[in-house]
Amino acid sequence: MVSTVFSDAGLRQHAWDTAATVVDPEIPVLTIADLGVLRDVAINDGQVEVEITPTYSGCPAMNMITLEIEMALEREGFRNTKVRTVLSPAWTTDWMSEDGRRKLREYGIAPPQAAGSRRALFGVQQVACPQCGSGDTEVLSEFGSTSCKALWRCKSCREPFDYFKCH
Amino acid sequence: MAVASITVSETPLVLYTLRRADDALILGHRLSEWCGHAPILEEDMALANMALDLLGQARELYSYAAEVEGKGNDEDKLAYLRDVRQYRNLLLLEQPNGDFARTMVRQLFYSAFADLYWRAMMKSSDATLAAIAAKSEKESDYHLRHSSEWIVRLGDGTEESHARAQTAVDDLWAFTGEMFEVDAGERALFNAGIAVDPAGLRSQWLDTVSGVVGEATLVLPSNDWMQQGGRDGRHSEHLGHLLSELQSMQRTFPGVAW
Incomplete structure (x- = not known):
């Protein structure tokens, strides 16, 4: 029997949860999951591939967010992770979670x-x-x-x- | 020593994308020149913010142009290692900032166009261009609102601000026709659903611009002679000076990174 931790679904969940802890460097109360910047996490041949999307075309936080995701995953033992920026569909503020809106207000x-x-x-x-x-x-x-x-x-x-x- | 310019294989799609990338980079650079010099702090931030949006658009467009070209160029090489004659931006966007009124008139003319253009491009059959358009459209809409409010404030302001705004409108008007010019290569892209014909946006653009200008108690010139050449690399003397500043680090220290 394969333990859930080592199944792809388990790995994916663990990788998602890890990436989802990364916060926006400009608004440290919001995680990239709250913001809707974290788009997808996939496991391909045991490698983690994370997709993020920029809020604004020139958002300078994207490089830092990429680095933070890589470091967070590395701390959890993931190696050779890949972070890709996807543009489509374009991010909108409608993707911000209710929890995120409440945290912003507070x-x-x-x-x-x-x-x-x-x-x-x-x-x-x-x-x-x-x-x-x-x-x-x-x-x-x-x-x-x-x-x-x-x-x-x-x-x-x-x-x-x-x-x-x-x- | 200075590093030589690259060559670019300008297929119709590469050239088309480069033209839009150059527009965003050159206007973004011009706006960034205001950083630390704007009349009030809020405007310093506004102009830098808009410059950042445009720089972001330029990066996405250059990356895509490089990918389509497939010759080992990248966003940095396209921005830093092409010479003035290889730049394809609109002449309007390389015009010097002048006073604040001139910068805002240039911004109004361009963002009124960019707003319509990117909205139409969201339907492009090219998925990457459509995605870039979806982001750029929202940003251009915001830029248009900002410049419109300023034009009204300046035109309908003091005698001095009115005169300066009117001079800027008169001086920059001849550069607006180029936004609606197309060549044969672009026409083929329209037929393929990849690009939109800007000529079809002109009447709507004119409605927006004349609405704002009218509200500002300014008048549009009746002279319809239009300057062109930027799309083919024939620029005013201002672009070379701009590029020498923009490119000096990469030309002097090739490949230097932060």
Whole structure:
């Protein structure tokens, strides 16, 4: 009898669970699984192949995430792992898990609004303050400290906050 | 010593992809020149963010061009080791930043086009180009919103900002026609469903641009003479200077890596 740990399904699960612990270097409360960046883990001839997808075309965190996955797998005894970047289908904020959205909010970042509908050219958005929950907020800058964030301010509690851009 | 330029076998698909990659790289580089110089901190971040999006698009497109070519080139060689005449970007995108109004007008003209173009390219029969388009379209949409808001603010702002924005519109207008130009090689790609004919996007582009420009109390020039040549490697004098900065490290220390 083959123990589950050594079956491909067992290996795959173990590799997935390991890769899923890697966090986004810019938002360390979110794992790449929460984000939906971790796309697939496969076992081919005993080798682990991980597929990840970028959030934004130029996201500089991808190289670091790749390295972190390789190191995490190596610590668990996996050798010759391969991390591939896939582009299709394109990542959207809709892939972010509910758990991920909650963690973002608790961390002080307003999570992306669900269903990334196209906005009008001069459209108005409603984003709730992650600190006090008020909807009385305003955008300070469409571009924030990383590609995936915009800078907002709450007019109720006066705190500035990051908003994870709906994309 | 300086390293020599590579040669590229420009089949229609390689050339097509290179043209779009060069667009993204050159505009991305121009925007990155604002880093540390933008009028306010938020704009410094915005311009650097947009530059990063474009650099990401360029990397994906260069990697694909290299893969299609299959001659051992890669994204770095294509970006760093081609000479000015081998670059295929639109003349619009290599124009110097000038003042903030000029940078924003250039951004409006291009992102209004890129938004339509990438959205149409999402239906490309080429799976890689369709995937790159799906990411680029969302980014271009965001860039368009940003530049549109600025054009309105500048045009409908002070006398000074209005005059500067109008001068930029007048000066850059002659470079917009090139976005809609195609050659025989590209036409074959349209017929195969790989690429889209940009000529079909022109009226929608004009609607968007004239809407923003009108809202900004600016006017589009009536002169329809259009400059071209970038797609074939005939550039303005500005591109050589840009490339000498962009490529100096790789040309001086071939293969240097971080």
